[in-house]
Amino acid sequence: MNFEIKPTKIQGLIHIQPKVFGDERGYFLETYNKNTLKQLGFEEEFVQDNESKSKKGVLRGLHFQTKHTQGKLVRCTYGKVLDVAVDLRKNSPTYGHWESAVLDSNEKNMFYVPTGFAHGFLVLTEEAVFNYKCTDYYAPEYDGGIKWDDPQLNIDWKLKEYGIDSVTVSEKDLNLPYLEDLNIQFERD
Numbered sequence: 318m319n320f321e322i323k324p325t326k327i328q329g330l331i332h333i334q335p336k337v338f339g340d341e342r343g344y345f346l347e348t349y350n351k352n353t354l355k356q357l358g359f360e361e362e363f364v365q366d367n368e369s370k371s372k373k374g375v376l377r378g379l380h381f382q383t384k385h386t387q388g389k390l391v392r393c394t395y396g397k398v399l400d401v402a403v404d405l406r407k408n409s410p411t412y413g414h415w416e417s418a419v420l421d422s423n424e425k426n427m428f429y430v431p432t433g434f435a436h437g438f439l440v441l442t443e444e445a446v447f448n449y450k451c452t453d454y455y456a457p458e459y460d461g462g463i464k465w466d467d468p469q470l471n472i473d474w475k476l477k478e479y480g481i482d483s484v485t486v487s488e489k490d491l492n493l494p495y496l497e498d499l500n501i502q503f504e505r506d
């Protein structure tokens with residue numbers, strides 16, 4: 318099997334480790350295989366692929382769409398990021414809880430963030446290229462989010478551990494609300 322599914326602390330989040338085939342030429346891996354992942358119980362359909370490049374200390378997020386909610390299969394194809402998902406699902410026992418994963422382009426590891434979560438990442442290396450598949454289309458009219466330093470969420474962005482003195486956040490993200498001012502709960506798909 319070319320993919321290994323690993324458990325997470327929050328139900329619904331999934332760590333996916335593709336098998337990497339190395340030889341004297343370099344390496345090969347399947348980055349997505351609908352049938353193989355279906356055999357592992359992962360049956361999401363994707364409609365849009367995205368890529369972004371950012372410098373160390375850039376923090377994109379925490380984002381969600383209030384309609385056309387997107388499940389995201391995320392990975393880092395250059396450098397390393399700390400990826401964070403926050404559970405906003407209605408009646409979830411882990412509502413308001415977060416889970417993080419270091420996505421490393423050398424490890425090829427992936428993280429699946431289902432609908433109902435806010436998502437963001439912090440770049441840990443000088444540069445990082447971030448690629449992800451989405452289960453629904455971009456719908457800016459339904460763009461929403463939570464500010465990265467929400468004291469109620471108290472996310473450990475590991476800034477000191479990675480020697481990041483200050484984060485670079487877009488104007489839009491700097492003006493995102495805290496969760497307590499949002500009172501948002503997503504119905505489960």
Ligand SMILES: Cc1cn([C@H]2C[C@H](O)[C@@H](COP(=O)(O)OP(=O)(O)O[C@H]3O[C@H](C)C(=O)[C@H](O)[C@H]3O)O2)c(=O)[nH]c1=O
Pocket residue numbers: 367369377378380381389436437438455487
């Ligand atoms: C997301 C997106 C953006 N755009 C355009 C809109 C802006 O002109 C430009 C940058 O958009 P934005 O600043 O929203 O990009 P990010 O801050 O990387 O947003 C993403 O960051 C976090 C980590 C996410 O999980 C979401 O996928 C997404 O919100 O790309 C598009 O044309 N299509 C798209 O799907």
